[in-house]
Amino acid sequence: MYSPTVLDHFKNPRNVGEIADADGVGEVGNPVCGDMINVYLKVKDDVIEDIKFKTFGCGAAIAVSSMLTELAKGKTLDEAMKITNKDVAEALEGLPKNKLHCSNLGADALHAAIKNYRDRQAQKTAAGEAERVPHIPEKVDACYCPYCDMENKGQAEFCVSCGADLPHEH
Amino acid sequence: MSVVYLDNYAATPLHPKVKEAMHHIVDEVFGNPSSDHRFGQAAAEALDTARRQTANLLGAEPEEIVFTSGGTESVNHAIKGVAFSQRDKGRHIITTNIEHKSVLNCLRTLRLLDYQITSLDVDEYGLVDPAAVEKAITDQTVLITIQLANNEIGTIQPIADIAKIARRKKVVFHTDAVAAAGIIPIDVKALDVDLLSLAANQFNGPNGVGALYVRRGTPIWPLLEGGVQENRKRAGTENVVGIVGLGMAAEMAWLEGHDRLEKFRTLRQKLIDGLKARIPHLKFNGHPTQVLPHLVSVSVEFIEGEGLMLLLDEEGICVATRSACASGSLRASHVLIGTGMDFALAQGTLLITFGRDNTEADVDRLLEAMPRVVQTLRDMSPIYQKERRA
Numbered sequence: 326m327y328s329p330t331v332l333d334h335f336k337n338p339r340n341v342g343e344i345a346d347a348d349g350v351g352e353v354g355n356p357v358c359g360d361m362i363n364v365y366l367k368v369k370d371d372v373i374e375d376i377k378f379k380t381f382g383c384g385a386a387i388a389v390s391s392m393l394t395e396l397a398k399g400k401t402l403d404e405a406m407k408i409t410n411k412d413v414a415e416a417l418e419g420l421p422k423n424k425l426h427c428s429n430l431g432a433d434a435l436h437a438a439i440k441n442y443r444d445r446q447a448q449k450t451a452a453g454e455a456e457r458v459p460h461i462p463e464k465v466d467a468c469y470c471p472y473c474d475m476e477n478k479g480q481a482e483f484c485v486s487c488g489a490d491l492p493h494e495h
Numbered sequence: 496m497s498v499v500y501l502d503n504y505a506a507t508p509l510h511p512k513v514k515e516a517m518h519h520i521v522d523e524v525f526g527n528p529s530s531d532h533r534f535g536q537a538a539a540e541a542l543d544t545a546r547r548q549t550a551n552l553l554g555a556e557p558e559e560i561v562f563t564s565g566g567t568e569s570v571n572h573a574i575k576g577v578a579f580s581q582r583d584k585g586r587h588i589i590t591t592n593i594e595h596k597s598v599l600n601c602l603r604t605l606r607l608l609d610y611q612i613t614s615l616d617v618d619e620y621g622l623v624d625p626a627a628v629e630k631a632i633t634d635q636t637v638l639i640t641i642q643l644a645n646n647e648i649g650t651i652q653p654i655a656d657i658a659k660i661a662r663r664k665k666v667v668f669h670t671d672a673v674a675a676a677g678i679i680p681i682d683v684k685a686l687d688v689d690l691l692s693l694a695a696n697q698f699n700g701p702n703g704v705g706a707l708y709v710r711r712g713t714p715i716w717p718l719l720e721g722g723v724q725e726n727r728k729r730a731g732t733e734n735v736v737g738i739v740g741l742g743m744a745a746e747m748a749w750l751e752g753h754d755r756l757e758k759f760r761t762l763r764q765k766l767i768d769g770l771k772a773r774i775p776h777l778k779f780n781g782h783p784t785q786v787l788p789h790l791v792s793v794s795v796e797f798i799e800g801e802g803l804m805l806l807l808d809e810e811g812i813c814v815a816t817r818s819a820c821a822s823g824s825l826r827a828s829h830v831l832i833g834t835g836m837d838f839a840l841a842q843g844t845l846l847i848t849f850g851r852d853n854t855e856a857d858v859d860r861l862l863e864a865m866p867r868v869v870q871t872l873r874d875m876s877p878i879y880q881k882e883r884r885a
């Protein structure tokens with residue numbers, strides 16, 4: 326179900342760990358809603374000199390974290406801010422449809438860490454304090470069934486047309 | 496490296512005798528059991544034998560056995576069949592919060608058709624209180640459906656007690672015994688249930704075949720309609736090869752049942768003791784004594800189960816997980832949540848199920864690999880790091 330690249334990054338994750346004196350830290354998600362990714366940055370002359378992650382989540386979430394750190398390492402902060410969830414998923418040669426939300430968490434964690442670094446520089450945030458993004462599910466009025474494309478109410482548990490369970494991204 | 500298979504709830508390897516019986520049918524018997532000529536009658540005889548073998552496993556009469564395409568169809572037939580048959584009597588059904596998806600989704604459909612469903616809470620071990628069942632019965636109640644044993648945590652329900660209440664209140668009682676049949680002894684007469692579902696792939700029979708026990712006189716409408724097969728209860732030409740496999744699997748479960756139970760209990764205890772000794776921060780799920788002997792459900796703190804399952808597969812060990820990420824619907828296991836577990840811990844749950852072919856060496860392999868794999872994932876986990884600091 327996973328591409329060989331996803332499996333490789335899951336089994337041999339790059340840049341696992343934390344940076345004790347990180348210049349920027351982003352924490353996205355929480356274990357209660359399924360996944361949690363922490364990203365730690367070391368920045369020099371506006372370039373990401375070192376990056377590490379810690380992740381609680383499935384194989385896809387770990388692979389996304391690993392690929393993300395590879396994509397971001399050596400990039401300027403502006404370049405890294407432009408890395409999207411889609412870039413990560415594409416670099417992994419695709420994710421199963423029901424795992425795409427894992428890649429959303431990844432880029433968000435990177436962006437949160439960069440924001441945290443910039444806030445610290447502007448002295449808006451104290452050193453050592455992380456940027457936390459809880460990722461609480463949004464309330465939406467309507468959603469479309471991923472299996473039969475019929476419109477359903479926002480928080481519907483199952484599709485009224487085909488009966489499939491409706492996943493709600495967290 | 497040999498592969499260790501510990502996911503016998505998903506499917507079991509065919510028993511050699513089952514293979515032999517199925518091969519014989521594939522080679523020799525192609526007739527339609529409904530045909531009155533010799534080819535048809537050879538197939539009909541094979542069905543009769545399988546029906547006797549299956550009935551014997553449950554202490555039922557052969558004519559009380561309806562062959563189906565598996566546990567899911569049996570459950571669908573029981574629930575929808577009774578609901579429809581009793582439509583003029585009432586539209587209330589009682590169940591529990593921790594039933595298999597096939598039960599829950601049938602009831603979801605009936606809710607759309609204006610049936611009222613009472614879903615009972617269970618305690619921390621997954622047990623339902625028979626007194627709560629009795630209290631929930633109204634004059635509109637047409638069916639109680641409660642699993643014999645839970646497929647995720649193994650807890651065995653007090654089915655005979657609940658059946659007694661159902662009988663006294665004249666409400667039809669179905670028990671989903673898919674996780675239990677062929678594993679622990681079941682006597683439908685002693686339990687006094689009206690309907691019982693089972694599946695062959697739980698006890699060394701083939702996938703895609705099962706049975707529904709229908710106590711004589713139970714009101715039930717067919718799920719699949721058409722011809723008069725299966726005593727008019729299940730239309731469609733029978734899956735003779737599969738059914739013969741089920742019959743032989745039932746006979747072998749009957750003959751070997753006692754030895755298998757002994758072995759399962761030994762392996763289960765060894766695994767639980769070994770894991771407890773090797774890995775801190777584990778929670779074992781299900782009732783301490785009223786539990787399936789071949790199943791271990793263990794929640795590993797600070798990590799997620801899909802990663803654990805994939806890394807164990809890498810080590811040549813096949814187990815199952817109940818994490819939301821592996822479920823397709825991305826929801827936490829309703830069974831674990833139903834026992835009061837929090838989402839994060841439920842995420843780290845592994846399901847290990849033994850079969851007749853497993854040995855103590857298989858348990859040793861898991862005990863050797865598991866601490867290593869758990870540590871790898873914990874070292875990656877931001878919540879483990881917090882726990883260590885605290």
